[in-house]
Structures are given as C-alpha cells and as structure tokens.
Amino acid sequence: MPELPLLSLLIWLPIAGACWVLIAGERGGAARSIAFAVALVTLLVSIPLYTGFETDTHEMQFEEYATWIDAYRIHYHLGVDGISLPLILLTTFTTVLVVLAGWDVITRRQAQYMAALLFQEGFMIGAFASLDSILFYVFWEAQLIPMFIIIGVWGGPRRIYATIKFFLYTFLGSVLMLVALLYLYREAGSFAILDLHHLRLGLTPQILVFIAFLLAFAVKVPMWPVHTWLPDAHVEAPTGGSVILAAIMLKLGGYGFLRFSLPIAPDASSELDWLLIALSLIAVVYIGFVAIVQPDMKKLIAYSSVAHMGFATLGFFLVFRLLDAGDVQGAMLGVQGGMIQMISHGFISGALFLCVGVMYDRLHSREIGDYGGVVNTMPVFAAFMMLFALANSGLPGTSGFVGEFLVILSSFKANFWIAFLAATTLVLGAAYSLWMYKRVIYGPVANEGVASLSDLNRREFAILGALAIAVLVFGIWPAPLLDLMEPTVRHLVEHVGQSKLGPGL
Amino acid sequence: MTDLYVWVVLAPLIGSVIAGVFGKSIGRAGAHWACILGVGVSTLISGAAFGHIVLEGGAAFESTLYHWGRVGDLTLEIGFLVDPLSATMMFVVSFVSLMVHIYTIGYMRDDPGYQRFFSYIALFTFAMLMLCMSNNFLQLFFGWEAVGVVSYLLIGFWFQRESAIRANLKAFLVNRIGDLGFLLGVAAVLFYFGTLRYSEVFELAPSLQGATLSIFPGADWSVASLICILLFMGAMGKSAQFPLHVWLPDSMEGPTPISALIHAATMVTAGIFMVARMSPLFEQSETALSVVLVVGAITALFMGLLGLVQNDIKRVVAYSTLSQLGYMAVALGASAYAAAIFHLVTHAFFKALLFLAAGSVIIALHHNQDMRSMGGLRKYMPVTWITSLLGSLALIGFPGFAGFFSKDAIIEAVHLSEVPGHDFAYWCVVIGVFVTALYSFRLYFLVFHGKERMDEHAREHLHESPWVVTVPLVLLAIPSVLIGWIGIEPMLFGDHFGDSLFVLSEHDVLARLGDSYRGEAAFIGHAFATPPLYLALAGVACAWYFYMVRPDLPALCARRLAPVHSVLVHKYGFDLLYEEVLARIGRGLGSLFWRIGDRILIDGMLVNGSARVVGWFSSLIRQLQTGFLYTYAFAMIIGLVALMSLFVFLRMQGHS
DSSP states (O other): OOOOOHHHHHHHHHHHHHHHHHHHTTGGGHHHHHHHHHHHHHHHHHHHHHHTOOTTOOSOEEEEEEEEEGGGTEEEEEEEOTTHHHHHHHHHHHHHHHHHHTTTTOOTTHHHHHHHHHHHHHHHHHHHHBOBHHHHHHHHHHTHHHHHHHHHHHOOTTHHHHHHHHHHHHHHHHHHHHHHHHHHHHHHSOOBHHHHHTOOOOHHHHHHHHHHHHHHHHHHTTOTTSOTHHHHHHHHSOHHHHHHIIIIIHHHHHHHIIIIIHHHSHHHHHHHHHHHHHHHHHHHHHHHHHHHTOSBHHHHHHHHHHHHHHHHHHHHHTHHHHHHTTOHHHHHHHHHHHHHHHHHHHHHHHHHHHHHHHHHHHHOOOBGGGOOOHHHHOHHHHHHHHHHHHHHTTOTTSHHHHHHHHHHHHHHHHOHHHHHHHHTHHHHHHHHHHHHHHHHTSSSOOSHHHHTOOOOOHHHHHHHHHHHHHHHHHHHOOHHHHHHHHHHHHHHHHHHTSOOOOTTO | OHHHHHHHHHHHHHHHHHHHHSHHHHHHHHHHHHHHHHHHHHHHHHHHHIIIIIISOOOOEEEEEEEEEEETTEEEEEEEEEOHHHHHHHHHHHHHHHHHHHHHHHHTTTOTTHHHHHHHHHHHHHHHHHHHHBSBHHHHHHHHHHHHHHHHHHHTSSTTOHHHHHHHHHHHHHHHHHHHHHHHHHHHHHHHHSOOBHHHHHHHGGGGTTOEEEEETTEEEEHHHHHHHHHHHHHHHHTTOTTSTTHHHHGGGSOHHHHHIIIIISTHHHHHHHHHHTHHHHTTOHHHHHHHHHHHHHIIIIIHHHHTTOOBHHHHHHHHHHHHHHHHHHHHHTTOHHHHHHHHHHHHHHHHHHHHHHHHHHHHTTSOOBGGGOOOGGGTOHHHHHHHHHHHHHHHTOTTSHHHHHHHHHHHHHHHOOSTTHHHHHHHHHHHHHHHHHHHHHHHHHHHSSOOOSOHHHHHTOOOOOHHHHHHHHHHHHHHHHHHHHHHIIIIISSTTTTSSOOOGGGOHHHHHHHTOOOHHHHHHHHTTSHHHHHHHHHHHHHHIIIIIOTTHHHHHHHHTHHHHHHHHTGGGHHIIIIIIIHHHHHHHHHHIIIIIIIIIIIIIIIHHHHHHHHHHHHHHHHHOOSOHHHHHHHHHHHHHHHHHHHHHHHHHHHO
C-alpha cells in the first residue's frame, strides 16, 4: 500500500467534510451526523500519525512537498515534529467533543455551525503542519473566519462588539507578521520555515522581526496587556466556540513562539527575554487576582486561561537565562513544561467551558450568583467539575500539575523570585477555581432554577468522561507525551543556544 | 516485593473507586466492605513489612514502579522506599485508618452520603500511604497534595452547611500557602542536587555545607537553610504549625471519623514525617532546626492555651492536636527525630481514641457537641468513659502511659539541645504540660462527671454506642496504654529506625539521653524528680477544683481576666487577620486590577482609545476625500511637484 499523505488528509478531510455538511444542509438533522462522522474519521486518521511517529529524531516527519506558487518559491510543504504533533492530536480529539457538544444545543442553522467547526479544524491542523511560512500564514488567517462566524452568528447579546474586538486584535497582530515574513523572504530567498531557521541576521533586524512576531503571537496566546479580547470573546461565544478558542486557538500563539520567534530570532529573544518573562509573570499573578473576582464563570475561566498560558510562555523564555548558565537540562524543562502546559490547558479549559455550557444550557446563565448547591441536583456533574476545578488549580495526578511543576522547577534554576512569583499560582489557582466551585456547586439549593436541574445526559457524560480520562492519564503518566517531544525540544534548545548574528554585524 | 507493596496503596484506592463510582449499585454494605477490605489488606501487608524490616531487622526495600517522565537526563519516577521509618508510618496509618473505617459504619449509619464517605476515607488512606512510601520528592509532593485535596473533600463532606464549605476552602488555601514553599523547596533540591530521588539527595547532602545563594542582592543565604525552611513551610501547612494553624480547628466541620483520621494518623503527621525523612538535609542547617524548634514551641504552648476556652468537645481535642504537633516539631528542631516519630505514633493512637470517644459522646447526644450541655455521662457510657480516661491520661503524660514516655523524652531532649532558641522551647513545652493536663481534664470532668446538664429528652435516650463504635475504642485504648512502655527503648535508644534517620553526632541529644537511660521503670522513676510530672498533676488538680468543686470559678476568672479571655476566644486574632484582612486585600487587588487595569487602562485607553484615534484619523482623511475629481487632481499635482522637488533637492545635494 502506498504511503498515505496523512497530513493532507487531516487538513482536507474536515474541509471537504464541511462542504459536504453545507450541501447536506439542515434537512432532517443529517448535518450533525455527517459532521460527527467526519470528525471521528479525522481523529482516527490522526492515530497512525502518532503510532508511526519516530521519537528518536528531531527531523520533520510525514513530510509532503509540492510547488504552489513557483514565482515566489512558495510551496505546499507539510510536516510534523514533536512540537506540532501533540497539538494536531489535541485538535482532532477536541473537535470530536465539540461537535458532540453542539448536538442538541445548537438548533439554529446547525449545519452551518457544524461546517464552521470542521473548517476550523482543517485550518488549524494546516497551521500546525505547515512548513512553509506563507502556507502557515494563509491557514493562520483563514482560521479567524470560522471563529468569527461562530461567535458572530451563534454568540450572545454583545457578540458584535466581541467579534470586532477579536478580529481587530488578532488581525492587526498578524499583519505585522506578514511584513516580517516578507522581510525574511528578501533576506533568505525562501519562505521555508526551516530555511528561515538557518538565516543569519544582525541584532537590529532580529529585534524588529521578533517584535513583529511578538505582536501576532502575544495577541493569540494571549499575553498581558493584549489579552482583553479573550474574556469578551469567550463570554459571547457559544460553548463549542469557547472550547475551540481556549483549547486550540490560543495554542497557535505558543506554537508560533516555538516555531518562529525563538529559532528565527534567537539573539533578539535572548535580548528581550526579560520582557517576555515579566509579561508571563504578570499573566500569572495579576490575572490570577483578576480571575478571583469575576462574577461570570466564563470570564473567570477565560482569565484563568490567560494565567495558565503565562506558564507556557514563561517556560519558553526561561531558555536563555538557563543556557547562559550552561544548563541545557533546565532549559529543556522549561520548554517541555510549557508545551505540556499548553496540551493540558487544552483539556482542562475545554472541560471547564463545557461544564459551564452544561449549566448554561439548562438555566441560561453564566453568573456565579445565579447558582448554588448544584451538587444536590447534579451530583455526577459536580464530581466531574470537581476534578476539572482541581486540575485547573494544578493538582498532582492531573495533567494541570505537570506543566506547572516542570516550569517552576525550571524557573527556580533561573532565579528564585521568578520561581516564587510563578508558584503563587498554587494559591491563586486554587483560590479562583475552588471559590467558584464553592459558590456554584456546594451549599443548599439556591433557587428554583437549581432545584429543577437534571443531571448529565449520556452525551454530556461521554464528553466530560473522555476529557476526565485525558486529564488523569497525562497527570499520572506524562511520559509518552514528554518522550514524544524530547528530541525536538532538545534540538530547539541547542539551536537557540547558537548565536545567529550575521557576519560583520 | 514490589508486587506486594504496590497493593498497600492499590487496595485502598480500588476500594475507594468501587465505593465512589459504583456506590449506588453495591449499596451501603458493599461500599463499606470494599473499603474495609482494601484498608485491611494494607494493614496486613504493612504489619508484615513492619515485622520484617523493623522487628527482624530485614533490609530496607526500594524499587521503582514506573517512569513518570523524562526530561533530558532527569528521570522522574514513582517508586517505593520501605525502610524502618516508612514501615512504622505505614503500619500506624493503615491500622488507625482501619479502626476509623470500622467505627464509621456506626457513626455514619444514618447519613445519606455513606458510600461517598467511605470512598473519601479510603482515598485519604491511599494518599497518605503514597506519601509515606515514596522514595522521591515528586511522589512525596503527589501524596502531599492528594492528602490536602481529600481533606478538602472530607471537611466539606456536609456540603450544604455554609460553615463546612467555608472551612474546607480555608483549609485548602492555607495548605496551599505552605505548599508554595514546599514546592519551591523541591525545586531547590533539584537545582542543587540534580535529582529528586531521596537516596541520591541524602548522599549529596553534606556537600551543602558552605553553599550559598543570593536571594536579595548582597545578602547570601545558606542553601541548606533555604531548602529546609522552604520544605518546612509545607510542613507548617500540613502539620498546622503557627502561623498556618488556622485551618485545623475549622476542619472539625467534617464528620468525627474524619477528624480522627486527619488529626491522628494522616495529614497532620505528614509534615512531621517529612521533616524526619529529610533529617539528612535538616542536619545541615542549624538555622532551619532553630526555626523548626521555635515554631514548634510557639505552637505547643499557645495553641494549647486556646483549648482552655473552647466549649465544643471536638474543638478542645483539635487544639490539643495542634499543641501536640508543636511538641513533635520541637523534637524535630532539637534533632530528636526519633522522639518526634515516637510521639507521632503514641499520639496517633491516643488522639484517634480521644476523637472517636468524643464522637461516641456526640452520637449519644444526637450530634450536640457543646460540653456545657453534657456531664455525668460515665453512668450511661461505661466503655466510652473508661477509654476516654485512658486516652486523657496518655495525652497528659501520666507516668506509664504512652504519652508519658514520648513527651518526657521530648522535654528531656530539648533540655539537652543546644540549638538556638532551646531555652524558650524548653519553657514552652514544660508549661505546655500543665496546660495540656488542664484542658484535657476540663473536658473529661465536664463530659463524664458532675451534674447532668443535658435536657430531659436527651437524657432519656442516652446509652452506650454500638459495638462497631466501642470495639475500635478498646482496640485503640490498648496501644494508648502500652505502646510507650514497649516502644521507648527500641525507638529512642535502639536501632528501630536503622539508617532511616540521620543525626550529626554534635546534635545527637537522644544519644546523650540514652547514656543515662536505665530501663522503663527507671525512666518513670526519674520523672518524679523533674517538674513536668508535677505540672501535669497540678493541671489535673486545677481542672478538678475548677470544674468539680467550684464550677462557678471559671466564669469568674473569665470575667476578671476579660482581656486575656477575649484574646483566647478570638484565637489571637489570626482568623480575623486572614479572613477579614488578607482575603479582603486579595479580592480588593483582584477588583482593582480588573476594573482599573483591564477595563479603564487597557480597554478604555489603549484599545478603545486607539480605536478612537483611528476614528479621528479617518475622519481627517474623510475630509480630504471629497469625492470631487478636481480635488484629487489637485492633490496629485501637489504630490508630483513635491516628489520632483525632493528628487531635485537630493540630486543637488549629491552634486555639491
């Protein structure tokens, strides 16, 4: 049997499926079944990607190469390594759950909703798998559109404000990235990401390129102070949109740092790492405090996302301090910790948004004050939410612990106070997660609405159950994930340790 | 052997999962049998391990269960270390837990959350055993946090009560503050030793001597002190040392069996055990030992004082736990690790006994916990009465009882210690003896003797508790009396602990104490020549006089010493400080950052501000775009002229 172009399949299968769903239309509820089948097949197709992945090399695997626009040497070039593969798997896994989550909930224009989800999946996988920077850019921008539509059509009352804010923020950031890519093309004569990795550049151009990338990625992650679009977008987005946004889209920002900023402009990254470390710590501490006082559950989880993603960026940018001290081990801890944090945050924040969705579907409120004593009427749900709230506060044995633990270990090697500020998440994370849990779930039945609640149905149980298993398995045994990315991370760390300042500059 | 030891932790975990997930279908009996069997298996294997490793002097066992993860050259593992120290802990934990399990059948009989409760306490046992049996810091931290979480679940077991769900959140957050330090301590260990495995870390521990780290610019800290103090912060949370003690009395909101489990065998002993386990590290830092000593001494005396003014029977016992934990910490600070663990063991038995006895009283009085409406119960509840008396005697250190040996050893050890702060600590623990006796027998007399102050209805229903309650009481009373007598020689002066505890010879107060040790009887005899014994007797006598002879005196004292009384009733104001000041500041900061930072500064000025600038700019542009052709043509001409002038200007410059 000839080798299947797995990555292309993963990109185009959902996109073709989305078209099929649109054609099938709203008749007879076929759309959701088709969408589910497509998402499931995509998930299945991603499995051989994992089983066939060699974990002893940092080289790109499953590469596909075709000429696209010859005049500008733009290629349809795909491939995965230990950084992109876990994110692709996270995408295929999450999409299945999100399609299921919209099953009965989205009643208006369901086919279009499902199609948007599938388009989104294809574009995101495309962005993770692209090895050509223009191809990456196309997917990166393309996946704004379905999300824009998901929030704009199926969103809450202030959806227009939220979508505009979301779109402008992310779009402005990425325009500068395009400028940076064009500049790099002029210098390197190529759009291939791996070629750009080997391009020598003077410090000033590196810094300019770094800042252009920074704006694009920092908005996506999002980092303080360009994070305020996220709570608005989450609050207005339907549950599925929030899950995709938190679980996968934010990861594009972190991925961008690892794929572009660090290897293309290592000297600039090293020069400016204090800024990124400071912004990450602000995300952990400042946003941690902000999350505590949120009256809206979705906003609270959105802010907690910002705080958790702060750990990812912190881990990435600790690298230079540790390399300066000759500590490759510590640098790897930081990057691997950051990566694990991104994957784990995908599960946990996705699960928490789904939990809020479960309650919202029943009572149409996200206000903490409208709930209280939910455990009395929804004990099974309360147990799930307990697990996810604890995972969100970094409990060992759940995936939420692993990334934070590794990043804190790494940051201690860099500096005591960085570690101290990062470790405040132990208190802050527990405070905002469990205080919300206390007010929403515990206590006597607060009102008639809560009294009328019915516990999880089978579909909801299956969705939350799948996430619970993921959260526990990667918490108890993160080794497979760590091994998967180890050679790539080692290579990355060694790569960014080499100065790329051009000759004579 | 790994196969066998893994069942020590797996069996309760399986029991917990069965009771928790399938509780509805297997029913109450199914749930309690699953958990009791699980913990029973743990107890049996732990007993065998104790016999093999401690009594027969077998070799310590260490093995890796699986690789948790690998980063570069660092391998993180889950594994077991069963040496005399952990074997002792395993046995105590699983035995006391088994007693609590059996007792729970009676205590929780009418509770709708029966299965859930069993699931939690079995899970709690699992977490504590994971902590004790760990051979590395990662797993230690896992057990550490897992114990914290299950205690969170258990304290909030009656989740409809506002007080319970406040208390559990408070317990978790206070513990998390300690864990912050603990985690940094673990990170520091990795930083300096490059590994998280105990054996490798301990081997390298002496290399810490002289190593320094600059935390504040210009001030160099000893690395050994830093690591140990950070780790001890975790112990202050778990073992409820001042000033992180505030969660423990509130944890009384949980059902009584869990109070017994938290306060006797699990959770609170975790910190003490951890410091003992880390003895090779703590021995490297006199500063850290001194911190432990002073914190322990403050806890021992000042928390004991709070027990004097409590009226809730469980709270008195809770403050007594705090104070006893202080004693253990004092022993650790004096490098008498063996004495700390010895006291931990004796305390585990008699404190579990006292809690379960208090619970037995509470059942009899239909969940009334106020001692002011008790009295004279000895007639109605003979087993509870006698076992309580035995437990109280053990607690106050009456000669011959378990607590006597362990507490006296601690006092003597502090006496011999030369760690800075030892004088202060000595006075605290000695005065603490009087306080302990006073509050213990205040409780005893108020509950079992004197006037029957309960109402008529409650008196009619008074009767002894069922056998599932009294049997654990009796089974716990036996070691409460005997374990001191049996344990003192091997544990303090023999080689019970083998190599598992490490003491530098210049710190080794127990060895010096051992030089003058002439057997149990002589140890008792010696006590008659030292103040603690008379202080204990004076405490009992005071309690008798105040609560039996002149019951009007306590109220009078409270009035006369109103300021002191008020300070004690308000627990030195710590709750006020944490809940009203610190928690409020936290929420205030959150609001400030959110409303001012996010909304006004970022959204208001940056985001919407830049949108406004763009709007203003575009309105300017709009002025230019009039839609009339001639304006555009005119603009083009101006542009052309400007460009040409620029071009010409530049050329001219080039020529000149």
